[in-house]
Amino acid sequence: MSESSRYQPQALEVGWQQAWAGAGLHRAPELGPGDEAFYALSMFPYPSGNLHMGHVRNYVITDVVARVQRLRGRKVLHPMGWDAFGLPAENAAIERGVDPGSWTDRNIASMRAQLDQLGLSIDWDREVATCHADYYRWTQWLFLQFLEAGLAYQKDATVNWDPIDQTVLANEQVDGEGRSWRSGALVEKRKLRQWFLKITDYAQQLLDDLDQLQGWPERVRTMQANWIGRSTGAELQFTVVDGDGNNADERITVFTTRPDTIFGASYVVLAPEHPLVAALTTVEQQAAVEAFCDLVSRQSEQERTADDKPKRGVPIGAQVRNPANGELIPIWIADYVLAEYGTGAVMGVPAHDQRDFQFARQYELPVRQVIIPEGSDEHAYEGGAWTEAGVLIHSGRFDGLPSGEAKEAITAAAATEGWGQEKVQFRLRDWLISRQRYWGCPIPVIHCDSCGVVPVPSEQLPVELPRDVAFSGKGGSPLAQLESWWSVPCPCCGQPARRETDTMDTFMCSSWYYLRYSDSSNTQLPFSREAVNSWLPVDQYVGGIEHAILHLLYSRFFTKVLRDRGLLGFDEPFKRLLTQGMVQAITYKNPLSGKYIAPADVADPSDPRDPVTGDVLETFFEKMSKSKYNGVDPAAVIDRYGADTARMFILFKAPPEKDLEWDDADVEGQFRFLQRLWRLADAAAERGLSLADGSGAPEAVMVALAANSGASADGGALSSDEQELRRAVHTAIQAISEDLDGDYQFNTAVSELMKLSNAMASHLEASRPVFACEALRTLLILLAPFAPHLAEDLWLKLGGRSAADDLASTSIHAQLWPTADANALVRDTVPLVIQIKGKVRGSLEVPADADKATLEKLALESEIAAKWLEGKAPSRVIVVPGKLVNLVP
RNA sequence: GGGAGCAUGGCGGAAUUGGUAGACGCAGCGGACUUAAAAUCCGCAGACGGCAACGUUGUGGGGGUUCAAGCCCCCCUGCUCCCA
Known part of the structure; x- marks a missing residue:
């Protein structure tokens, strides 16, 4: 046996990522008449700088959806962006003196590099960052739409005030004892003049239209209905x-x-x-x-x-x-x-x-x-x-x-x-959107003593955030202290006036980003009506359940208001919603001291003990977090096993909506599976099998079947290995297609890939090239959405394309999803279960086309019946064709 | 307190929606290869009894409907989430 190559994902994955990017494989195509569009969207992340496993799970799920839709011939939009305003950047500025904008941009760059390692088929040309002026300009423009519609207003409201940090806090930032999460100070109630959006005007519609959202989890719809109350x-x-x-x-x-x-x-x-x-x-x-x-x-x-x-x-x-x-x-x-x-x-x-x-x-x-x-x-x-x-x-x-x-x-x-x-x-109340913070989208209004509240004219947008601002961490928003910024002439009367120094809640920015992706380079409007109507509503939205109420409710509200303003032509933004479960990892805790122990410090997982005190530890699964020392770094997993293994593991380990328990041993198992596929392809290549010139494609297989059938119409000329192989291939096509349709069942889809590979290991060698190639070709296409790098690599290796071919048109990811051949699934005989009074007592091999009477006869004549009925005739016989016969004495 | 959901081997999870429970994988055990180990390949594997054929039992607990229940109905227990 010649020395076979080894599966080394690290090298090949980066190569393919660059090749795909170079060929523009993931760019959303122009939509022409008759094109079927599909919009696959992940909830965009806050650019903390660190990709965690929750992100990985989210984006891998969406990526599989996007890739499957491309293979099915749809024109796919699969964008990504950054929910980039918010407190962490401002805190970094206060604590380390860095500029929030540069800090955020650095984080974006580093997270994008981490995302690229996952082999996601994202169209980066449409990337948005809510903190960039070319985006928030339009957030401001949309705020003015709300203002013009009478849906934005100011009123005095009682808010949480932190007397030490001198700022307003969101309800979520006040703990159960009424203390600030940052300063620990007892929060006071203060009456302040604040901006609100009149979401209550849409309460009834937001409630009624939940009925349209049949593609959403029932749970989320109930939560929204309760919230609206x-x-x-x-x-x-x-x-x-x-x-x-x-x-x-x-x-x-x-x-x-x-x-x-x-x-x-x-x-x-x-x-x-x-x-x-x-x-x-x-x-x-x-x-x-x-x-x-x-x-x-x-x-x-x-x-x-x-x-x-x-x-x-x-x-x-x-x-x-x-x-x-x-x-x-x-x-x-x-x-x-x-x-x-x-x-x-x-x-x-x-x-x-x-x-x-x-x-x-x-x-x-x-x-x-x-x-x-x-x-x-x-x-x-x-x-x-x-x-x-x-x-x-x-x-x-x-x-x-x-x-x-x-x-x-x-x-x-x-x-x-x-x-x-x-x-x-x-129960729903109007949405308080004012924040006395720097790192947010400025509210584009000017307060004039004689003219009142004056909107900033749209040609003067964006109202840009000033750079080079001093952050003391005390005394509220830096904007309010920057007279050079807020002191402006009134756009109406020209008298000295004052800019609004509050910024918007970041949920404002995230309430419309999915619309911007449809037309992200538009400099005249947030998006054109044509572009937004051709791609939206989002066909599949994927994200965490923690957004079940706020983000999803606000986005629905925005959509309805913009519809009523004539900016778009649909009622609901997200047709289908998948809420993926958390990624958890094993956690050790000393019940006596209450301290968490890092898994690396636990010598024997079967008898976990505190390395210092020797106390027996509690063991359970919890969401990955730094404070519990149970986080698993995606980069480390990719370094060791490659992105394809990480993707496959995450999809296989649990159904997408359920919490997933990270387990290194299972990751190892998943890696072994991909290695087996590598060896399977290696052996096929060594045997001289090639997928070049459409070998193993449906047409070629049809020709071979016609030539083989000869006298017998049932394809009897196929050897039993060939029949088993074809049955496995087409069973896999059918099962995986069903798993990816309607409810997404990625875990069983991956297990079907494993079954197919097991069947190929048993029957490929003994099958003629045309059928072997059919199996290989099908396996690779079915694998492509899940392990895109490996599938592409083996596709090249087995001659599906040659290195000189144009990648954009010959990539495995540009192929067509296969269709199951019903004839391949047909069997001559099927097992028939014999039950006596409902208990299974054995089974018979019977002709697949036997009718009810025949089945009854075969059952009654069987040894099983003889043994259990002791010669007596049954009082009742139930025949379920293709399944069983139940004899009741 | 109200509402929703869940409960299947040592573990993660399958089960054509009322028709062979435990697919697929992890961990485990046995074997082959190897000087040895790793890797790989083959096999076993719910529990109980039995050398075995096989039998009994089994989807949190109790009851019911049915020829047949993991799945449908009623009660109970436990866990999770949402709202109070």
């Missing part, structure tokens, strides 16, 4: 009563989903921030109310509303009249009522709402039952409120009505009598 109820008005018991002019409007319980209202609660609090508080209560408001202002929303936290409040001294029964009840303020939700006021019905119940118990407020469970005695209220539907009592003319009818009847009465009406309420 539509509830139907009523707004009811309680008239404020003065000290003498006379009705005053003021009314307090509450929102409730349970108008049927209004007769049980024993108090009304306002949010401490409610505008009427100051006006209605009596002199006696003033001090207590002010102290309480101060206390609440230091609490996070989560603290205020958590079920297990005690509810606190104080009466403000004033009273209101219950419009349903005329009773006078007190007004309180309490921490569990939020100003931003509903009307900022609720009626307290302790008997039928759990939080009201807790509150009433705490302050000894009356509890009056007005709903009883249908057909039962009165509920005793030992454990808590009765919050289910029931029948009304103590409710005057509505007594005896079921809750459902009572809701309508009471709401109708309120409308007729002028104390309320039906109201649809959403």
Whole structure:
């Protein structure tokens, strides 16, 4: 045996990556009439500078989708970009004095190099970075569209303020104890004038159109529906009563989903921030109310509303009249009522709402039952409120009505009598987009004392971020301190005016990047209508479940607004969504000290012990992270095994939506599989097999089959090896095609490739060249999306193309996906399972075309039947053709 | 507390959607090759009993529907996620 070559992925992969790039193989083609377009998109990353396994999984999945679609003849757009504004760059500037822009660009360059090592078929010509002026210019332009449409506005809002860092924080940056993640300071609530986008105008549409998204995971649609949170109820008005018991002019409007319980209202609660609090508080209560408001202002929303936290409040001294029964009840303020939700006021019905119940118990407020469970005695209220539907009592003319009818009847009465009406309420709130940060997209407006808020004229865009800014880390945004930047003449009147110094939430930038890819070099518009309509909506979007709500909801909102502005012609941006699972790795933790131990320091994984103390360690799988010492560096894996092995492993190890447990031994196994393929091709080449001139292509195989069949029409001239080989080849085509259609099942697709390779190892040698070549050719094309480098290399080696040929047209990745030949799947005989009373007792080889009667006869005559029926005739026989016969004695 | 989902060998996971449970792989065991090891190749492998043929049992637990249940229905337990 001659010395065979070795599979050395490191060398060949880089070579192919460069060759593909040189040939422009991944560039999205111009779309012509009749072309079928396919847009495959990964959620773009933040350029931290380090590629981690989660990224790898995401982009490999999308890449396989893109490559399969190309092989199926579609014109594919598969772009990539950078979600490049955000805090880490600014923190680097504060901590190390580097320029955020250069820092980000360096990270982008290094991450792009890491991505290139994976062999992704990305069209880099369309790359975008949200922090580059040629991109954020259009983010600003789109903001002005929102402004013009009346969908962007300013209002005073209570926000999280870090008194040490002197900046606003997002809710996510405040921990459970109400402290800043950076400074550790207790976060204060501050009222600041902020920019908002009116996403609530689109709440109903965002909810309704979820029905269109059948290609999204049910889970994500449910999460969005819950987030939008539509509830139907009523707004009811309680008239404020003065000290003498006379009705005053003021009314307090509450929102409730349970108008049927209004007769049980024993108090009304306002949010401490409610505008009427100051006006209605009596002199006696003033001090207590002010102290309480101060206390609440230091609490996070989560603290205020958590079920297990005690509810606190104080009466403000004033009273209101219950419009349903005329009773006078007190007004309180309490921490569990939020100003931003509903009307900022609720009626307290302790008997039928759990939080009201807790509150009433705490302050000894009356509890009056007005709903009883249908057909039962009165509920005793030992454990808590009765919050289910029931029948009304103590409710005057509505007594005896079921809750459902009572809701309508009471709401109708309120409308007729002028104390309320039906109201649809959403949980969704307007989107606060202001950030007092430097490294973000500047909001393109100018504040003028005489003209008010003036949009920056679009020809003056972009409003560029100034460079060479000092970062102290204190005192808020550097922009606000840079008078040379913010001091500008008003575009309207020319008088001195002030630029807005807030920047936009980075989610603004990421809400439209997928549109820009369709026309990324356009200098006149963010994208042309033609380009965006020809590529979008995105056919397959792939990303993490952590974006299930915010990014995906904001993007849907943007799409609808831009549609209504006439900029694009579709309702939803992402037709299909795949949320890939996390990449986890084994984690060791000392349960006594709580310390994580690096896997490298664990001597014996079967008996993991702390290297210092000798304590037995806890072992589990967790998301890779630095602090747990369980990260696996993609570069190290590629160095050792190559990108193709990493790709195959990640696809094979778990279904795409499930969490994936990284295991070095499994990676090794995957590498062995690719080595086997290499040797298989080596042996074929040594035998002199060649795929040149269409050898093994469907036409050539058809000719060979026709010549062989001769007298027998069933292809009987094929040897049994050849029949087995062809069956394996076409079974693989069918199975893998199904796995890549509809639901993506990459793990079983890879296992089908393994089965095919196993069958080829057994039958290839004994098969004639035409069939051997058919198998080799098919294997390589089926392999190409998964292990693109190896497939391309073997394609060249086996003569699928010659080195001198134009790569763009002769690459394995420019071939056509094969079609299964149904004739190859046909068998002469099939196994027939014999069951006795539902239990499998054996099987027979029977003619594949046998009819039901024949099968029954064969089963009854079998030894299996004789053994188990002991000569008696079965009382019942069930025949499932092609599967089994069940004999019931 | 409400909602959704999941539970299959030592491990990751398959199962034509009601029809042979455990595909494919990892780890393991046995054998071949080798002075030896690695690599490679061949074979075994749910559990229990048995030399074996084979039998019993088996998809978190309990019940039900059915000729037939991992899959459908009811109850329970445990885990995960979302919302409170």
